[in-house]
Amino acid sequence: MRKVVHSRHPDDVIDHVPVSTRRAARTRRLERLLRRHPVAVTHHDKMAGIIGDHISDKIRVFGRYEREELEALDAFVLTRLPGRRRCCVDVGANIGNHCLHFSRRFDQVLAFEPNPLAVDLLQWNLRANGIRNVTVHAVGLAEQASTATMSVVDRNLGASHLDPGPAAGSAAGDRVQVNLVRGDDLLLAEEVVDLVKVDVEGFELDVLRGLYRTLERHRPIVLAEALPAKIDPATGTTEVAELLAGLGYVPFEMAWRRRSRMKWLDALLTAVHGTRVRVLRRIERFDHRNYPMVVFLPQHDVPLLRQTAVSSQ
Numbered sequence: 001m002r003k004v005v006h007s008r009h010p011d012d013v014i015d016h017v018p019v020s021t022r023r024a025a026r027t028r029r030l031e032r033l034l035r036r037h038p039v040a041v042t043h044h045d046k047m048a049g050i051i052g053d054h055i056s057d058k059i060r061v062f063g064r065y066e067r068e069e070l071e072a073l074d075a076f077v078l079t080r081l082p083g084r085r086r087c088c089v090d091v092g093a094n095i096g097n098h099c100l101h102f103s104r105r106f107d108q109v110l111a112f113e114p115n116p117l118a119v120d121l122l123q124w125n126l127r128a129n130g131i132r133n134v135t136v137h138a139v140g141l142a143e144q145a146s147t148a149t150m151s152v153v154d155r156n157l158g159a160s161h162l163d164p165g166p167a168a169g170s171a172a173g174d175r176v177q178v179n180l181v182r183g184d185d186l187l188l189a190e191e192v193v194d195l196v197k198v199d200v201e202g203f204e205l206d207v208l209r210g211l212y213r214t215l216e217r218h219r220p221i222v223l224a225e226a227l228p229a230k231i232d233p234a235t236g237t238t239e240v241a242e243l244l245a246g247l248g249y250v251p252f253e254m255a256w257r258r259r260s261r262m263k264w265l266d267a268l269l270t271a272v273h274g275t276r277v278r279v280l281r282r283i284e285r286f287d288h289r290n291y292p293m294v295v296f297l298p299q300h301d302v303p304l305l306r307q308t309a310v311s312s313q
Contacts, residue, residue, distance in 0.1 A: 045100050046128040048121050054156040055097060065097040069293045072254040076280040077221065077295060078105060080305050084194040084221060089187060091141050091207055092199040094158050095121040103131045106194070110187070114140035114178035115150060115160055140200070142180035143209040150178045161201040183211035193218040199225050205239050215247055219298040222249065226291035236285030241296075249296040251283040280305070 045063075049056025058065040078084065088102045093111035095118055102109050103126075111134055113119050119138045126134050140148070140162070152174045153159040163175070187193060193214060198204045204224050208215070215222070222244060230238045241251055257277040259269040270276055283294065297305070 048124050049095055050157060052155050055094065055158045059097060064101065066292060069254055070101050072278055076254065081301055086192050086194050087190060088195045089193055090197050093122055094118050096125040098197060099134055100125065100129060100131065103134050107133065109134040110137065111135065112137045112139060112141055114138065115152065116176065118157055140178055140180045141183040141207045141210055143182065143206045145181050148178055148180055150176050152176060159201060162203055183207065184213045187211065187214045188217065193220045195221045197223040202227055202230060205243065208240060208243055222296040224294055224296065226286060226294050228288050228290055231286045231288055233288050238286060244296045248299045250299060250302055252280050252295040252297060253283050253291055254293060255279050255281055
């Protein structure tokens with residue numbers, strides 16, 4: 001098998017993040033024991049969730065789901081593009097993990113979530129934390145306004161997804177009828193849109209097609225997951241990436257840079273240095289793997305990141 005070598009790209013942004021091996025080991029133990037021993041996190045937001053649910057359990061252990069990705073987003077993007085903090089659009093808000101994070105960094109957040117159960121939890125979490133700058137829309141976004149059937153995944157509410165084809169009537173068991181609207185119909189008239197986060201389990205292309213004119217007009221930063229099934233191994237790209245490339249967007253990923261290809265040596269060197277090297281790396285070609293958060297930046301924003309590209313240890 002051919003080894004993939006990541007060379008330094010001029011658009012790479014790097015940072016050195018302190019780590020504690022003891023803390024990491026303790027966190028892993030907490031995660032393994034989670035279902036037997038409740039974990040009370042007192043230094044983060046109040047969050048209602050579902051016991052045994054993937055995202056809810058992660059929040060109980062770490063205080064925030066995808067905490068490292070969100071911290072990297074703050075460090076690499078939001079702090080270096082200070083003008084991008086007015087309006088955030090959260091498509092697939094679920095129970096509010098990202099929404100609460102964004103609410104403290106943007107003047108206004110527009111949250112879209114079609115799953116009634118997730119909407120109830122989202123609204124409770126916003127009220128419990130006194131968040132007043134988030135507007136919740138209990139609908140999904142799509143290329144065209146319609147209704148659809150959503151399959152609700154047991155033990156992983158965030159993996160709930162839209163089934164292909166028309167809606168099949170009223171809710172029954174783990175299937176629920178939801179309303180979809182065209183994003184441009186709601187957002188094109190907004191004065192400004194600075195960031196759009198889309199996490200809709202493979203439905204991202206339809207959402208972005210429905211937001212095409214909004215993206216064209218406002219040029220927001222776009223965050224989107226890239227699933228392996230959506231990556232063409234022959235071309236090393238995705239339909240979402242091609243759509244955004246046509247609008248002048250450049251894809252980046254937030255990753256950890258290994259000091260050695262050997263895992264044991266990488267772990268040893270990380271312990272010796274006391275830091276992990278975090279990288280905002282330009283994606284020239286998508287590997288066949290999951291990308292939890294791809295950061296698509298408008299071309300005119302890329303030079304602004306390169307002005308402060310490196311933080312010392």
